[in-house]
Amino acid sequence: MRPFRAVVLTAALCLLAALPAGAQAPSNPDLAELDRLQTLSQRNSAEAVQALQAAATRFANAADIETRRTYLAALADAAFEIGQAPVVTQAIAQLKALAAAQNDASSQVLAVCFEARQLAVAGKTRVGLDALAREAAAAEQARDPWVRWLYHLTLGALHSGSGQFEDALTHLLRSLELSRTLPRQAATAELRSRTHLELLHFDMKNPDRALQTIREALPLAEELDAQQALGWLHLHRGNVENVQGDLDAAMAAYRQSLQIARAGGLTGLRATALNNLGDILLQRKAYAEAEPVMREAMAAYRDAHELSGAALAQANLGFALMGQGRIAAGAHDVEAGIRFVHEAGSQPMEEQLLGELSRMYEQAGLYREAIETTRKQQTLAKALFHTEREQAVATLQERFNSAERQRQIEQLAQANQVQDAELRVRRMQQIGLIGTVALALLAAGFSFWLYRRTRSANEALGAARRQAEDALTEKNLFLATASHDLRQPVHAMSLMVEAIGLRNSDPILRPLLADLRTSMQAMNQLFNALLDLSRLESGQPQGMSSAVNLNALLADLMCLFREQACLGGLVLRLHLPRGGATVWAKPVLLRQALANLVQNAIRYTPQGKVLVSVRARGGDWLVEVRDTGIGIALADQEQVFNPYYRGERADQMDDAGHGLGLAVVARCAEQLGAAYGMQSRAGRGSRFWLRLPARTTVAAAGPYEPVAMRRDALAVHPLQGRCLVLDDDPQVIKAWRAMLDAWGVTAAYATTGAQAHAQLDDGFEPDAIFCDQRLRTGESGFDVLRTLLARCPAARGAMVSGEFDAPALQDAEDEGYLVLRKPVNPAELHAVLAQWLAHDGSKQKQPSAL
Template identity: 85%
Template sequence: MRLLRPWVLATALGLFGTLSASAQTPSQDLAELDRLQTLSQRNSAETVQALQAAAPRFARAAHVDTRRTYYAALADAAFETGQAPVVTDAIAQLKALASTSNDMSSQVLAAAFEARQLAVAGKTRAGLAALAQVAAGAETVGDPWVRWLYHLTLGALHSGNGQFEEALAQLLRSLELSRTLPRQAATAELRSRTHLELLHFDMKNPERALQTIREALPLAEKLDARQALGWLHLHRGNVENVQGDLDTAIAAYRQALQIARAGGLAGLQATALNNLGDVLLQRKAYAEAEPVMREALAAYRDAHELNGAALAQANLGFALMGQGRIAAGVHEVEAGIRFVHEAGSLPMEEQLLGELSRMYEQAGLYREAMATTRKQQALAKELFHTERDQAVATLQERFDSAERQRQIDQLAQANRVQDAELRVRRMQQIGLAAAVALALVAAGASFWLYRRTRTANEALAAARGQAESALTEKNMFLATASHDLRQPVHAMSLMVEAISLRNTDPLLRPLVADLRASMQAMSQLFNALLDLSRLESGQPLGHKTAVDLGALLADVVRLFREQASLGGLTLRLRLPRRGATVWAEPVLLRQALANLVQNAIRYTPQGKVLVSARARGGGWLVEVRDTGIGIAPADQARVFSPYYRGSRADQMDDAGHGLGLAVVARCAEQLGAAYGVHSLAGRGSRFWLRLPTHVATDAGAPTVSAAAHHQAVASRPLQGHCLVLDDDPQVLKAWRAMLEAWGVTAAYATTGAEAHGRLDEGLVPDAIFCDQRLRSGESGFDILRTLLARCPSARGAMVSGEFDAPALRDAEDEGYLVLRKPVNPAELHAVLVQWLAHGKSQREPHPVPFQ
């Protein structure tokens, strides 16, 4: 049951009345074409008939601009009515006109319509290739409308292919060009704005999409653009559907359907029917959904929109399965899946497989559900690895670019300094050989040399500043990327925890375990990126203190014992009989040890991993030994470098990203600890850290294992009330699923006003969680303080993907708890156990630091 992404290239290519005519084009021809094209916004079917009847007048006109305008208007109106043969013939005529008259504008128009044809047939990549062939010509044509059309069409296809950054650039360019058109600029601006709101929706920003729709609707009504109004109402229904207001979505879809039927808009009619049926499927009204989906399928096929037909066919199959007609339903769904697979739309195929698995489970066919789920997981893993490799390649490219620029600047500065030194020596020799009569000249030369040297020093300082700026920018990029990626990972981790708590099917437990392991791997990658950027920028991560090395190692081994067991490995820990206490920063030391153990498990396909600590030379030597693939001698000197992977890493299924050991090296340097590796290829490796010892004082205390504490409290029942403030709908869904699974009653809000509204409705929360970064521009910390001022008996915490924001430092300085994304469900459970238990007994004033 998938909400169809509506194909709105109709709104991109519509109203060709803005085509500029040259001085030779008769004004009466253009005036009549303008009238017919304006009619197409109210009734496209009537427009096609009128244009075909006027063919003797316009198709045989002497002027190229008149014929080009005619064929473009005919193709646009025929697209909306689903008359594919008329569109194909118009494209052929435009190509012939471009060839016989050497008219680049006709060639660009033909390519745009052809790209649109390919896209509705599910061949978006081929459409982008067709547009690329005329890219140079599109920028050289004198008609600004043709350039506007080219950028708008290109942006629409990029959006449909999931390339949102490129799509946004092209659509903004089209919006800029629309304001320069000599005629019908308002209509062109309406089309650009319509595509922008659809892009906002695709980019998971429904609030911004809804705002853009509200801005575009008055303009569409003023122009009486019925076609644009229909698409805008349909888009509004999509936004309301995503936000959970199904009644409002149904009303919007019906408005769009009414406009489509009145104007003969086949594509809009098919899309509205499909989306209306999708809402019925969400409500499990399968019998009502079946005839709607059959009508949508027929409408798509009549309009020759094969991509939409495949999705409608899959939705029809879900409606049949929901009524118990399993065989017939599966046949329809698999036909739709085959089409999107052949079209190369892997994300869409993955979503359809997920829906099919849920329908199998609903029907009690667990074996089929398991098989379909495994296909979905394999495809999701393929998509994840592809996106991960692309992200790492982008990071590596930017990092290498900054490094190359820094080396070039350093080399240039060294050359400038050497030139200055040579000039100094030359002037000194001249000064020694000169007579007293040349004293004034020598003095002048010395002054010039001083100025030259000072300039060289200033250039050296500027080069050093540029190098430091490049390093800072790289660190800022890593930190920002980590923050942006933490948001979906945060939501996914909470959802996985909720799924694990609710699952009672023993067949699904291995799948849930695999999903949790994948989430842990993603979190470790993001944490490694952020830790590396913070360490390289010199930011301290904490303060040194006495650390119980044995307790810390036991905690780390406990963390990875299950992962090692699943991989068929033996993970052992060997500690000295007497206690071992070192002087270190706990966070850095834990990170370094965790990365070493994870690295050993990753590169050991079979055998064992041994973690040990022993006294050596007044300190403690920590070793992690494995029986894995080992490291070649040529690679051992570079294993601690960022993004470096050994020559044998490709042999492993999960060889990491080359960041784990780089973080170990940076941690060890800040701890003041020695580190190294000894390895034999094919026989295993030994990584080691040498840490300074600490003589225990009366205040010394062993380190408490956080993981053990969380494991102990995770089984306690929860009962109480929470208020959660976050502007991301997916994150709120994840909070809801997890808190309900724990038995916590919660209310949710996306803005400060909504949160205060929950209190006005009578909510008395025991705990309040506020996200720091809100799209409304409000400060999450300021909102938290105002909420706690109204609820003095509650406790509150900030939730953020950032680590060093001023607002977070202020919160921690004032004693508030700050949770970093992705939030560990066990840690969150421990917090709620303490806070909700406290809320039952007594209320304390705020702020209350978490202990």
């Protein structure tokens, strides 16, 4: 069976067990002893629970509220890991009682965190998220940094389990920042935050990044002797090896995790390891061997009170029974698992279980049941693609025409010469009025001569202006039409580079391929900045002005850049007015200016922090971006807003830009009618600002529509299926062939609609069809795609185009078709094909983030 990684929240929640329950250094013997017991829970949770229960009289009745809170939190954590639900429930009740009796908000936040984890393992993740949202203010105001850390870690886990990856990333990165501020057990906290970030990268289909994070975390876990964390890390490593096709390495990692779980009494880890071992047996069609393993996994999940895990194990047990010919009993267990994930709201899991059930029916010869199940799966898959696909944004833009820029400067110089001549004429006229008649006549003659000269200069200037306007019109037309043609070679190059990477077995070439990918990304960024600047200089319309919610816009930008800042060791902060801030502006220009300022601050700040704030100044809003970076020398400050200019300190940075970001900010501000400026000290940091008029009308600004964060992940596991590609560019066809061959996909290719139909006439039956929109024959790619899908009702189809605003593409998206923009991200293309070309396989349970 095909390797598959199931996103199940409940197993990941077990990673929270034995967390440090206090942020202050122990100042009394009770806290010191609790610290020792928490360290013990890292090696053996069952032994730690027994020791904590034996010391209940000492700690639960302590006079110090911090000791009681720390004890209850440590007990709940350790008991959660070994599946003692009554002990966890009792500890939650005691925390709530302590919060009410002592008016202690920290105890209340801890109780809600543990309660939300219980709700999640019972399949009620949405209820748990609502409960955590009600405690947001209290958690942020808690004096204990560990309470804030646990709150964001729990939020990240629940968001990840429900598929809300952007929110999960925000909270997990916040937990990583907070872990570095903990006076006690900071290394343990950082280990957990990094482990859950690794899980999130896996959920977002970036196995290479996940495996790298696991390798970085394993030495830290071994140094801390954190057996519990080691067990989960080996389990995660097995999952990565599984999706990459190395089943033997995956089984070895699962057995290592299972051994640690049994030695430490870690019920949740034992259940997950058993389930994943059974999943590999199902992939190898060893159904009889998989049945007892899945039964043991289901019993372990029930012992741990993990209902979602038990439901998944029951579905896998059903697949094992169906594979042995016990169709009725197996289908009953699979359908029970499907009902549970449907009620829990996990649509991706439901869609995948339906697909595998359909394939098992087909294998058993029950074609009617297989067709009915396939229809349910296709309906659900279409809804998922319509709501969850990410926008593939990659714009290749034309280099700014420096010759035209020089002509504009020359025209300005000519206009200045004409003005100087006119001033000289006026001075001579004044002298003539005071002088003699002869001098007046002479001055009149001289004035007439100057008039003729001025007239000739004005005519020449007019001709030059018309020539410049014609050149500007031609340039704008070129920018509008060349975008598609320029994206074609980059699209082909992107696919070819990834195909080479998949075929490469020489370790010497790997860094060269990585450098090539980095160079392509840098080229895209440079062309993007050049075309942005060119559009602004040419005066092209940038949308209509409207009321813009600054709070929503800046919050979206923080999500966009938070991971980049955190991985660079920076602290990224946002201060917003409580009552909100609304301005009247063109949203496209305003977002572009603010994004460039934030990105510039992060790029030139090797360490420290970046602060973005909004403050009222009279009738305006002042937006400031401050950093503690390298700063700008006084001699360079007058030129930083000029295109292509970089100071000496910027040139010394490895990741320096091309000197276009601040030029774009200046042009955006000028078109917005906003004041802008900067202050900086070399070596001390910089402050850039925009001042925008406040929106004073009664109408409120609508919510800002954020741009989805692009996640580039290289998928390397093979695929099976048939694909039809229609594109009229031979180089692009070669790139498609190289990539699909490397993935193991059988493909046919065509350059016209007639050739594509001829492939179908010859008996080729595709599972997936990709059609370019702009064809040299004049055909509409969308019309061709619809006629091909009409002949192949079982196939999936997608549009591929280098354009962004074509009406046909908008029609395709409105009708629910997938639209991929060139250059296509190979990771996104692989993810689409992995779902469209999926064959029989069962579900593997993998912990989600936390």
